[in-house]
Amino acid sequence: MKPVILCIDDEKMVLTNLKQQLNSSLGNEYSYETAESAEEAFEVLEDIDAPIVLIITDWLMPGMKGDEFLVQFKKKYPNTIPIMLSGQADENAVHRAYEEAGLFAFVKKPWNKEELIQTIQEAISQLNNK
Numbered sequence: 158m159k160p161v162i163l164c165i166d167d168e169k170m171v172l173t174n175l176k177q178q179l180n181s182s183l184g185n186e187y188s189y190e191t192a193e194s195a196e197e198a199f200e201v202l203e204d205i206d207a208p209i210v211l212i213i214t215d216w217l218m219p220g221m222k223g224d225e226f227l228v229q230f231k232k233k234y235p236n237t238i239p240i241m242l243s244g245q246a247d248e249n250a251v252h253r254a255y256e257e258a259g260l261f262a263f264v265k266k267p268w269n270k271e272e273l274i275q276t277i278q279e280a281i282s283q284l285n286n287k
Contacts, residue, residue: 158207159188165198165226166215166242175213182274195221209237210284211277216246224250227258238280242266
C-alpha cells in the first residue's frame, strides 16, 4: 500500500487544485485522500490502512478549526507531519498548532506551488530521516 497524504479544506476547488499539484509533483508514489471538514477527515482516517505520512489542513473550516483538529489528530497519529494551509488563520491558532500539534509549516493561501511542494518534500524528507 502506498503511503497517504491527506488534504482537508472546506472548498472543493482548493482540494482539487492541491491534489492535482501533489500528483503532478510527487507522482504515484503516494495515495492522495481528501476531506471537506475535520469530522470527515476523522471518518476518512478510519478507512485508511496505509501509513499516513502527511496531513495538509486549512484552518478556517465549519465545525472544528484546523488547529483543534491537528491537536486531536497528533494524539492518534504522532508520526504524521502536519502542514497548515490558510488565508486567514489566527496567529494564536497557528502558534498553538506549532506547540501542541508539532506543526511542520504554515503556508499562506493563495500558495506558491513551488514553495508548497518544496515544503512538502522537506517534510517527507524529515520523516524519512527519522
